[in-house]
Amino acid sequence: MKKTERATEIHARLSRRYPEPEPALHWSDPWQLLVATALSAQCTDERVNKVTPIFFEKWPTIADAAGADVMEVEEVVRSTGFFRNKARNIKAAATRIMEVYSGEVPRSMAELITLGGVARKTASIVLANAFGINEGIAVDTHVKRLAFRMGLTAKTDPVQIEKDLMPLYPREQWGDINHYLVFFGREVCPARKPKCDICELNDICPKKGVK
DNA sequence: CTCCCGATAT
DNA sequence: ATATCAGGAG
Known part of the structure; x- marks a missing residue:
């Protein structure tokens, strides 16, 4: 099977498995999603979801986060790991959004x-x-x-992988394909013990049975 | 390449 | 004890 066919088939099957894609991170506006995603580095979304309600109760707005005491932010986000970087980055991002983007999360890459x-x-x-x-x-x-x-890339650098993936899918599917691979990865094809025996992509997987 | 870093599963 | 978890910067 060709890579382009396999890519299309993966999307087709996973779109049936996940009819209504929604992030597992809890959020209610762009800033909250930005913070939650920033906190999710090398951390489970479950852990992030325990931290963000406390964060947004203490600092409800971007302006609040911009004015927050970094040490206090560190305490709140500590359990997500990399807490010094994350606390500093969130405050800095909030500050820049207030100063440069009129308090609105910008809408471009x-x-x-x-x-x-x-x-x-x-x-x-x-x-x-x-x-x-x-x-x-x-x-x-x-x-x-x-x-x-799934044989869609041979690269290891995320930027290179993204370049390999983009031409395989129409632009309107770019958000969904991320969601599908994340959820399917979690539920069926985790890093340590992939469940090849119950995998619905088994027949088109180049590495079935392999680690 | 290294460093940042806590929580959890294996 | 070690690998892994919705990464990013120097």
Whole structure:
């Protein structure tokens, strides 16, 4: 089977498995999604969802976050790991949004990645889910692993993987394909023990039975 | 390439 | 004890 056919088939089958894609992160506006995604680096979304309600109760608005005491933010986000970087980045991002973007989360890749701690992955998530804009495909640990196992890329660098994936899908599917690969990766094809015996992509998987 | 870093599963 | 979890920066 050709790579393009396999890519299309993966989307078709997973779109049936996940009829209504929604991020597992809890959020109610673009800023909240930005913060939640920033906190999700090397951390489970479940853990992030325990932290964000406390964060947004303490600092409800972007202006509040911009004026927050970094040490207090560190305490709140500590359990998500990398807490010093994350606390500093969130405050810096909030400050820049207030000063440069009139207090509104910017709606383009070019602008979003000027915020500290925000690169293509986080920007793509915010653009796709909060604004319905598909400027890129978010490549996180799950997309990286699934794209490799399903033979959609041979690269290891997320930027290169994104370039391999983009031509395989029409732009309007870019947000969904991320969601599908993340959820399917979590539920069926995790890093350690892939469940090849119950996998509905088994027949088109180049690495079935292989680690 | 290294460093940031806590929580959880194996 | 070690690998992994919705990464990003120097």
